[in-house]
Amino acid sequence: MIAAKDGHLASFNVGAPTYHTLPVAAWNDDGDPLVVGKPGLTTAGSLPGYHGVLDTTSTSIVAAVPGDGWLIDCVDEDGGTWTDVIVAWAVHKDGSMTPLGTDPHGATGDATEGLASYRLYHPDGKVPEELKLASDAAAS
Numbered sequence: 001m002i003a004a005k006d007g008h009l010a011s012f013n014v015g016a017p018t019y020h021t022l023p024v025a026a027w028n029d030d031g032d033p034l035v036v037g038k039p040g041l042t043t044a045g046s047l048p049g050y051h052g053v054l055d056t057t058s059t060s061i062v063a064a065v066p067g068d069g070w071l072i073d074c075v076d077e078d079g080g081t082w083t084d085v086i087v088a089w090a091v092h093k094d095g096s097m098t099p100l101g102t103d104p105h106g107a108t109g110d111a112t113e114g115l116a117s118y119r120l121y122h123p124d125g126k127v128p129e130e131l132k133l134a135s136d137a138a139a140s
Contacts (some may be wrong), residue, residue, distance in 0.1 A: 001026050001028055001029065002026060002029070003026050004024040004025055004026050004033070004034075005040065007055060007056045008023070008033065008053055008054070008055055009021040009022065009023060009024065009053065009054045010022050010047075010050065010052075010054075010110075011050075011051040011054050012044075012048070012049040012050055013049040013051045013102045014049055014050055019044065019107070020049075021050060022035040022036070022037070022044070024044070026039060032044070033045075033053050040117070042076055047063055048053065060093040061090045061094050062091055063090075064089065064091065064100075064108070065088060065091060066088055066091045067085060067086040067087045067088050069087035069100075069123060069124070070089075070099065070121070070122050071083055071084070071085060071086065071120070072085075072086055072099060072111050072112070072118050072120050072131055073120070074118050075115060075117045075118065076116055077101060077115075077116050079116075084101050084111060085101070085104050085116050086100065087108065088099060088108070090102045090124065098112075099111040099112060122130055
């Protein structure tokens, strides 16, 4: 068993779109998250509604910018394709940005997660002013 550092939460679906989280207390030898529940220290996956682990250590989001018409062409592992709307961009402390999508229940997350490949684009081919780098804005 390996003690967990702060920042990892086990997520449980308690009735869409509601999720509940418990702090990950440790990791077992197989890498499964362990949480403190009614039976004591237990594997998160053995509890009802287990959804996955959230890593809050890497989500140092400092701002959000509206999606402003951006789209993502998606390809899944089976070759299925579709296009989704980027509802917002998460701006991280280090300056990187993550495109955010939404599921049918309104939960928001990284629009690229779990895709085999993707293409991000704006239909009019122009980058909105708030998404341009300072050097790009000076050049235009």
